[in-house]
Amino acid sequence: MKRTPIGGLLILGTMALAMIGPILTVILWAFAVKWRYPHILPTEWGIKFWFGMLGRETIITPVLTSLALTSIATTAAAAICWPAAYAFARLKFPGRQVMLFSFIAAQAVPKFALFVSIAVIFLRLNLVGSFWGVVLVQMLSAVLYMIWIPTAAFRGIPPALEEAAFDLGASRLRVFLQITLPQALPALAASYVLAFVSILFEVDGALLIGAPTVTTMPLLLMSLSAQVIVQEAAVLCVMIWVPCFILLLLTRRFMTAKGIAQGFGA
């Protein structure tokens, strides 16, 4: 059933255009000083717009807000979810299956509708438009990564090694710190990166809970994208996304059929 390479090349060409074309356009715009119709490449190259943006408070403030917000929400989510993941993987307690399953079931709730309901409650609690209100809803987005990947990772560690160390007289804390944790660390780091990037680019919660007082980087990007000057949004995209892309590539191991598809339950 092997097809001719021509068929394969045709698929590859179409895929390359469709998958890379859009992002490539943005990258070209970010380094374009002039790009006039009908040239297929910028007519004048340069990084003029990069310097123009770095000094502007309206650009820098949302980016810093986003970085602070994302770091706090991701770290807080990790602090409460990683121990829970260990418990889900290694301890027996009543309601364990139901609770673990509820984290998966929560995925079936349409996110935007859920955020509307949260926004109405936060309005009453005076949390709308507050930094900490946004932190709370964004922690919710992180839970997906912070429970599943670590739970699977703790499960994957063979207990024999821990038992051996325990039998040799190591304390429970020492077994955890020296045997269990080092083995789970890559998966924990991956879950942190995945959650961090997904929160950094999160729009729905930031918009419904944060606007108009808390402006995050994605909200800034939305308003810049409506501007006449194309380059500013393009520069922001490249500046923020490229480092994230590289970080995400490091977690690729956890983005396989096993990691993602099976994580989703397929």
Add this chain to the structure above:
Amino acid sequence: MIRFATKSGGNTPGHLQRTGPGREALAGLALVALPVAMLLMLTLWPTVSMVIATFTVDGHMSTSRYAYFFTDAYSLANLRFTMVQGLVSALSALAISFGIALYLRFSAGRIATMIHALSLFPLFVPSIIISYALVRFLGPNGLFQLLLEQVGFTHYRTPYLTPVGPFLAFVWEALPLPVLVISAGLTQVSDHAVEAARDLGAGPIRILWEVLLPQVRRSLLIAFALIFLGIIGAYTVPYMLGPAAPEMMGVFMQRTLGNLHDADAAQVQAVVLMVISSVVGGFYIATMLKSQGGER
């Protein structure tokens, strides 16, 4: 698949078992308490409170808010648009992914590897980035139009701000999951099974329908449910790429709550969307539970 139940103590290391069941249960409950509480406070409580609020008018139970939604032509048009967009985009994404997965199953080498990598690329691209990128790529005088004009095609009409715009973005974003699960399913069909079917006189369509498809049917259903749910709850893609009217429910809810400050109407819209999702979501959960049972 994450397994929820391990055979009695199968995975619990000995040193943890020695603590005795009572202390282990307490430790377990204490460790999961915070995230579970967060899930209850930020999912169950708002949802329940929202449903109650939508049925309450001036302190009395009433369905008048829903009566308004279901008689308002604009609300219904938005709901219909959202469902059609979800259905068409999810089915198209599945069809394309199936084609890619089939190609990958029966090819090897550098071309196949590159196609595989390209189909997974959206995993690394957030919604907001691809939405903006598609505006620049497909929009008026965008790179796609420029490329077409280079080869002499001058009748390009941009999908930007039409229903086709969000459709393309949804399909783009949805590709990785079905490609991964369908590929995984198809690798479980051995070459021998395919050859045996062919020796028995089965044509390509029959092989596809009776040998390959049954292997991936469950994966297809779960992928469909997840993609569909993601699309009907989406905001960024339809806001950036879609038409001004009709609106998809995400944009509709945001405008109702954020611009018109009509929390009551926005909540009704949210509940309607949640009820529809719960049908698809319930099916997704049931399929998953069934597979859990099968695995134990």
